[in-house]
Amino acid sequence: MAARDRSAISRSDTVVELSGVHKVYRQRQRSANLSQVLSSLLHPTIREVEALRGIDLRVQRGEIVAYAGPNGAGKSTTVKLLSGLLAPDAGSVRVLGLDPIRDRTRYVSRIGVVFGQRTELWWDQPIAASFEWKRVVWDIPRERYVRMLGLLQEVLGLHEFFHSLARELSLGQKMRADLGMALLHEPEILFLDEPTLGLDVLAKRDILTFITDINRRQHVTIMVTSHDMADLEQLAGRVVMIHRGSIAYDGDFDRLRREYADRRRLSIESVGPAPLLDGAQLVSSAGGRHEYVFDAAHVKIAALLDQASAQTEVLDVETHRAPIDDVIADIYEAWQREAGAPVPAPTS
């Protein structure tokens, strides 16, 4: 569907619908002990790993959804289910009203997929040849191809390496080319699995800008996974956090900060040594400047300043929110501490 047709559709359409999705992997256990190796030939020990435990998720047309979670949480499994590369053991996966496995050919012509560590580019061919390949295999009408190629070359800056071989490109250039390829047929949904993995700061910024831009211009629904929460916060209004195969949080980043821990940093410049503040943890102290972290949901900043003033002469004060990565690290740490206990997480 062309972008101009798509814009006429209500933005409130549900395009991704996961209902009660379960996925279990069976892993054969191996031992280093010889006798156990021999006995496992006859009686193998199989461990079942529940990658997804009854996931329910809906995504509206035009949304950018960040899909996050620690290693092994089930992010890539979900993206593979949504891309039609895996079948659920139970539950249903419907995207754009289609079953990704049963309606594979119709379905994949309407979506785009980019895996950060893989490339669709033809290695020994110029990027131009890979784009031409995409046009022929996806049967993209010439007029649409020319229009989209022009747009993508402009916003992704593909001109500079369009006639270079894929194997000669930097990681950032390859990712730009892969993103361009994934969007050439104007997919309605784009699944991005770790699109910024291994990229330098500049390349990362370009990719993030492009993703938000293409969402705005083409109304492409985007689901993106990343370990880099700062990237995700920059991209998406909504974050879905998955833990041990279940959705632990679904909402916006502000609420995530408020409900889990409103972590702040307090920087105090004083004449004497660092004051001891009840409710805040000193993380660094150098040249009379002392940095603390505290949870603003439980500790009032005024109370901390009163304590500091009572102990020393305060010259300057600064406070700011902790980076989202710190917040997420706290959440993951809490999850690990709970060691398998159900996560008391709010969902919207």
Add this chain to the structure above:
Amino acid sequence: MAGSSPAWTLRRLLALWRFYGAMDLKWMMRDARSLLLWTLSDVITAISAVASTLLLAARFNGIGRWSTPQITFMLGYALLVGMIPNIFFNYNVAYISRRIGRGQFDHVLVQPQPLWMILLTEGFSPFTTMLGLLPALALLAWPLGRGVHTVTIGWLAAFGLNVVASVAIALSFSLIVGSLAFWAPRAAEEINSSSWHLLESLKLFPLDGMGAGLTATLLTAVPAGFLAWYPSRALLGIDGAGYAILVTPLAAVVAVLLATWVFRRGLRQYGRTGSQRYLSFGHRR
């Protein structure tokens, strides 16, 4: 993707073959030195592969019931059947265990085309492999020029049908064996190298005089007998039975059905487990 009529399917197939052929030609023109070296090594490998059987036949004036020109024809047939998968199923399509075992099958599944169409067209690389046909054509032309069999339109049609059938049997065997990688990706990643080597080395000898059990094995479990010996025997009239010329095509039908069944089961397994590993090596190079 609109349509699924035979006319649309044919148009798609032709468009895809044309595109992959053109891509191959452009690659060839860009890297002529590598191409020359590869082609030369392909030709030398092909000649070396048949040299021992050819020399034996020349030294003893044939092998068993087979005259030297008949042996030469069989070797030409064997080389031709070996070259066609290179032309049509390059980029590891013929070595499907590599794609499955390395997790590269995901790249196939995200293309909006039937799987059979992707596998039939994606490896088409006629220009970089075509010269490898020369030794095969030379070995076929020499005995036919010496009158080993009368060449008529009907015989040529039977020859073409048998060649296609032999290729289909070789590819089916490769697909069946390669599908093991769906269940054991790491262990079976390179299994198609061994399966092709097995067929290539066994297809070069006439199997007359072997025990019934061994002959049956070489026509079923490891169908090397259908890649040169049996069809050549039928085409040259060494086996006088009239139906012999249809045996290889019928065997091909059975082999293709079996391969389709095994591959589909493998795909279901892939849908359950996905690829647990990914290697970019050999992907689209």
